[in-house]
Amino acid sequence: MVLVSGWSDNGWLSGGHAVRMAMEIGMHKAWPDLLKRMKINKSVTTAKERQLVISARTWFCLYLFEHQMSYGTGRPAILKDDESIWQCRLLLQHPLAIEDDMRLVSTVELMAIRERVNNNLAPTFDHPVDEHTFNVLREADMEFRNWYNTWDQAFSQKYEDAAFYRQSLQIQHLHAELYHNATALRGIDSPEDMQKMPQAQRDLAIRSIQLCRQILDITVNSPAYREGMKYAVHYTHATATFSASFLLRLSRLFPDQCDIQDIRTLVERLAALLSEVPGQRYALTLQLMLKRFKKRKAGSVSRSPKVAREPHRQLGYPDVQSGNPQHQSHQPISPTYDTPYSAHPPEALPHNAHPGASHQQFPQYQPNADHIWRGFEQTSNEQLPVWLSDQTLGGASFSQNGIDAFLLPTDYLPPATQIW
Template structure:
């Protein structure tokens, strides 16, 4: 023991005193150094070792007030420890309340208990980048290389180089698996049950659940698009464009804020499509389109998807880009292909999933059959029995309109598989009877569906007239097969084949006449998805080519009538009010050049079509195709003008029966 009056060293102060309370109870908490002295004098009085009356006066001592000095008290260690203890008690109380609240939320959402998330804290910091996909929406993650790009360029994005090979938090089986009574599962599900690796499937907790995103972190709040423009474009889509997309299936939200909270991908798709149709919104379109492309890239490897994300991809596919395959893949990960059977068994929560699956079927066939490509979604019992879905009590007129399209594409897909995709394969005479059979099915389709569709407050009688237009287009596609595969040196054509060719020609003329003369069809030129523009373009090209190839076969084709119809169609397309990015202007320019080529041939009386260099267009469109520089350099994908290959509309794969016989 130290002698009296001898100061102890710092080490002695830190070492425990024998026989102390700590020795008696080792399990007790370690008590810090006990300091009894409390500082009551300010620093100025301490320096001069004078008595300080700060304690009695409060804010400032008498000497500092008299001398005009700054009265400061240095807190002792005791005061600091007291403050720290109080802060710790408050933090512990807040943490306890937060834990109870989170536990209640997890319980209400039927999610795993909070304790199952404890292992996330054990993941090393250096591996946090690899596990970004485990709990965050990829579209909202901004990596260190993220940088804002000016104008319409896509922001730089860097994908994590490593896979998130982590296991699920809870080893409990899924609720749907627990409820299932079958022991037969998909092979991949068995692999997942063994490994529990996240990357082997989409997030099971995200299926058919609403996930909310922050409206404070989108391209509207960042100032890229003004709130006024966003509201205007959303209102345009909700009232007008949504009506052409069978009204209410692709958009289930009442206002813009609900969309912003639900899905950034859906928001970008709606604003991009609307800006494409509104005059003077080219710059807004470029910004929205760049954002849309970036979100699509982010969604490719994302494990977390929602119905609204699929709706956004579907909207983009109908008007902007061939995204139907990507949307279908995500939909199958969410098991939407099983929603129909569950909804028919009374599971009302699967109704929206079933509606969306039928919408994807139509979208998929819009960009497959007419392009000579096999569809992704096949005609299984869900599709073949789609009419039963209309017996559910939740069905509206929107479902009636959508299922009229499903019924049409069931027939067209049957035609595709019956006659094959080879545009050079000539149909035998025996095959013509099957063409007649499909003609009867198409007539039955029109009689069944045209009277079922009621007018719409925004688009008038387009639903019913659209059925007739689709009917005529289907008959054009079907009956044109009668002349598929004929070469330039053929001598005769049978009466049965000539009759079918005449039906195809009449259908093409009817399509153009309806487009020009029916107000509801004329008004739909700006608003409808790309498929209607496909109809108009194909009918026009078919008439021009059928005249040049078979005008001597008495098909009733008059060049003056064709020239007049095509000229009026070009004028209609040039006069529409839309963004200069709209496809109508590009179709008008292409048809104008093609018509001038055929007019030059007619004047010369020649059967040989000159090359594009030998003829020039005398009709200059007032809305020329936008140059790449006008649209902006969007990476990693090309610009909108480059991505939409307008030449692909002349001709169309399987149904372009003349592409193998007429040189361009």
């Protein structure tokens, strides 16, 4: 369940199931028990001790994934910063610790910091940004910097070639700061809003441009990090996409603070990278944002906001069993355009096929940015969805849906294979 949760587009349900399974067998008690044994010098390498270490390590993974999914979806995390993870770095002193434990516990510590920051900011989400918000973010910035400096030194001392680990730490630090800064930029949806910003909020916006730029620079230019993207959990792909999307939006509001051509090139390179890894949804999101970006730059005229958009069509695969193209299932493929093939009548089927052939014998539907874009090409700015519009920094949608607010909805993708 942990693997399904981390390496799938929607790991919320499988991740929640994994948490419940872990609680059922008492994994949340493993680290407190192990820590007590370590403090009284009872650390041994017996089978029971080994099981405690494995259970503690698994629980740390669950805490980490749970909070990643929370930020990804905007839903509240079930697991909390409590004794089940407190002092987790002491795991590194156990005789059964492994090399990857350093990366695990460092990330758990960062997520615990982020949980505290989010808890302090959450009560303000329904109110205008005020000095309390800025104070929380200033304190968070100090905590993030201390976390990064501590672990950067640790990885540098442990590994002779620590490039990937150090860059991963840096991106985690930058993204944590960016995500929470973004919550304080809600309500900034136009140049007019920008003119009314208090100086502290303007400083956050300019700082966020720098953060996004650094994240993209490492992601697309570091050979070690690019290679690591092939094996990364989906949350890593989602955070990179969020950073690029947010940068495009900020560049529209603060063109004097940006090199527009450089930003466009970075985002194009990230989209290309994501198209090479299991990140189709994320690549399509950026490809569509770039089309929007180019259209705005070209000064194209949008349709009047008073003209209603055509309703999305719910399309499905043809009913191959009957061989009748008029009989279609109700399973949606894309809300904006037709399927790239149609069912053949029985007489038109290849000689080695028959009307009862399975769906697998037909070409797999592949979403295409050009086709999706056609459904929005003449849409006015006011009617564009948040994930495509460069006229908003997320607004209420960001606090409600997290990073998902900036991603292409899964309705535009073929139905995912269910493996559980």
